[in-house]
Amino acid sequence: MSDKVVVTKLGSESPVPKTVGTQRVIHKSILKTSNPTKSPPVKKSMRKHTIRLLTDKGSKRHRKTLRRKISKLSDEKIKDIASRSGLLKNKNTPISVLRQMVEGGAVAGFLSV
Numbered sequence: 126m127s128d129k130v131v132v133t134k135l136g137s138e139s140p141v142p143k144t145v146g147t148q149r150v151i152h153k154s155i156l157k158t159s160n161p162t163k164s165p166p167v168k169k170s171m172r173k174h175t176i177r178l179l180t181d182k183g184s185k186r187h188r189k190t191l192r193r194k195i196s197k198l199s200d201e202k203i204k205d206i207a208s209r210s211g212l213l214k215n216k217n218t219p220i221s222v223l224r225q226m227v228e229g230g231a232v233a234g235f236l237s238v
Contacts, residue, residue, distance in 0.1 A: 177234075191231045194238055195224060203227055210236050 179187060195203070200220050207213040212226050230236035 188232050191238065192228060195228050195231065198238070206236065206238065 198206075203220060203223050204213065206227050207223050210227075210230060212230065213223065227236060227238070231238045
């Protein structure tokens with residue numbers, strides 16, 4: 126005897142098993158992000174590699190803002206920025222020259238202040 130019990134309704138045909146079609150595979154990496162077309166997040170240690178195209182007015186304002194920001198920095202901070210970026214070759218370089226070097230690098234986009 127068989128232990129299998131099949132229940133059918135009166136007046137209906139026997140149940141037909143559904144055929145299983147192919148399933149679309151969803152990669153796990155796509156499931157982790159809310160928007161798969163969005164670029165991956167940038168770490169704090171990484172820089173965004175974007176180029177800013179400024180008008181004449183915008184570049185003047187940018188330069189003026191950086192000059193104001195650098196003039197308010199302490200001498201130790203200027204020396205630290207210059208040494209981290211490789212601008213400080215001689216320890217006896219005057220601070221006024223270092224400020225100009227840091228300002229030029231920041232305006233050109235090579236240094237972040």
